Amino acid sequence: MPDNGVMPSVLPDGEPMPEDGSLPRPALEGAGERPLGFYLHVPYCATRCGYCDFNTYTASELVGKGGVLASRDNYADMVVEEIRLARKVLSGDTRPVRTVFVGGGTPTLLAAADLVRMLAAVREEFGLADDAEVTTEANPESVNPAYLAELREGGFNRVSFGMQSARQHVLKVLDRTHTPGRPEACVAEARAAGFDHVNLDLIYGTPGESDEDWRASLTAAVGAGPDHISAYALIVEEGTQLARRIRRGEVPMTDDDEHADRYLIADEVLGAAGYSWYEVSNWATTEAGRCLHNELYWRGADWWGAGPGAHSHVGGVRWWNVKHPGAYAAALAAGRSPGAGREVLSAEDRRVERILLELRLREGCPLDLLRPAGLSAARGAVGEGLLSEPEFSAGRAVLTLRGRLLADAVVRALVD
Known part of the structure; x- marks a missing residue:
């Protein structure tokens, strides 16, 4: 499972998923000893970043088989339907949900009320643990103070902003549309809205980025005061616009030695600022600041992934949904599980x-x-x-x- 629940664009092979989504009985044995989380995938983006290989779509409206619509306007309804399916499949499971993570794509392209409604469905069908962690990813240009306040009022208590870099020329290579300084302002807006836990995502190793650029990004992120910072090495995936640009010689490829140098810089700067590493790519100021949802993945716990291409794991059974939003909508409309395949580990x-x-x-x-x-x-x-x-x-x-x-x-x- 990729970090932060990001959905890859290519699905694995596996055995067919039952139409009702049922799981082998052993999958729920000992379930009470494992935490349960939900990942809610929102596949829509305003634009596609040049390095992105995730299961995302830029069109505001997509049509599936039989004319079934998979638009942003009705997307929350589809996710709620899958959450209800999860309740049927896990009918004997009395665990409250420990974590909810809304990722994408850009979840905050949906109305805040839609994200709150999806969370409410999890709460109504399963219940939330008293100390549940509820996160959404957000692009800096897709939120404002009122939007963040509505999320906080609706039960979200953690937000993760895609900062990537503080340098305009680096953001341009990545096809990021926000301006330098906006992510830091978002941290302040989230704090004002009542969010105790805020993450900034950074990427290092972008073609054309210097050590000085990377230090400037780290310094800006630290200065914004989030309690969590993630720093990921840029991976150039085949088939992406960035890979084609590198192949044409338009931008230089960053090598492994540069990646290693940037990682050492990150650990130095973040450590000096009071951030401790708790996972190879993640640092937090306190134990409470760690991302509990991602720890579910890293510790092999249980989670249900709802949305096109979303992956799930319960008790050693792993499955994944159909990739296209139209096919996803059509399956739910027909009363079928949107699962495309599964494997029993x-x-x-x-x-x-x-x-x-x-x-x-x-x-x-x-x-x-x-x-x-x-x-x-x-x-x-x-x-x-x-x-x-x-x-x-x-x-x-x-x-x-x-x-x-x-x-x-x-x-x-x-x-x-």
């Missing part, structure tokens, strides 16, 4: 995924997940300064700063 699949995901966290993963070859590799990684020796002695594999730079390689060695 084996015990080995789940072991490997735990290592892949938990190793990214500050707490790391327990050594008893490792087989002999993986344990031997972990000992070697300690010797190379990639894993922390004290934590290894305490029975856990925890990445050092150098290990975070080489996390993918460390993981590959440990899963053997």
Whole structure:
């Protein structure tokens, strides 16, 4: 599952999903011991960013099979319908929902009342935990103080703004339409609306970005005063406009060494400002500031993803919805699950995924997940300064700063 619930544009293969969306009985065994979250995908964007490979659509209205409309105006109704389907599928599940995350796309292209209505459906069908975390993503140009106040009044308590950079020329390469300074103003507006938890998303490694540009972005983000900052390396996906521009030589490709340098700068600047890393790409000022919803993904908990292309996971069963909003609307209108396919994870699949995901966290993963070859590799990684020796002695594999730079390689060695 990608960070922040972002939906990829290409769906995996898998076995067919039952029309009623039912799950194998073992999927709910022990459910009471696992937290439950909801991811609500809003696939609409005003414009498509040049680096974007997510399941998003720029048209304000899309028509599906049989003339079924999938417009922004009726989108909340469709999501509410899938939430009701989730209640039927999880009919014996009494867990209140611990986290709700509305992502996209640009969720805040919908009316604030629509986002509140989708949240209300989760609350009505499942109930929310007393300390539930409720987040929406937002583009800086798509909100104003009144909009944020309506979200807060409706039950949202966390907001994540896509800042990406503080430099205009970097934003231009990324095809971001907001102006420098607007994300920082959004943080102040969110605080004034009563949001205790605010995140700014940054991207490093954009073609043409310098170390000075990156430091300026970090400084601006810190100065805005959010309690959470995410910093992701730009991944140039094939088929995107940015990939085509790089291929034509219009902009330079950023190499891995530059990415590593930018990551070290991020950890330095954020650490000095009081932010602590708790996941490879995420820093927070307090434990309460950590994104609990993303931790559901990283810890293999349960979540239901509603919306076109959304992915779900309950008790070792993973499934994904049809990708196109029109097909999604048509399935719900016909009373069918919008699921396109699913897979039942084996015990080995789940072991490997735990290592892949938990190793990214500050707490790391327990050594008893490792087989002999993986344990031997972990000992070697300690010797190379990639894993922390004290934590290894305490029975856990925890990445050092150098290990975070080489996390993918460390993981590959440990899963053997």
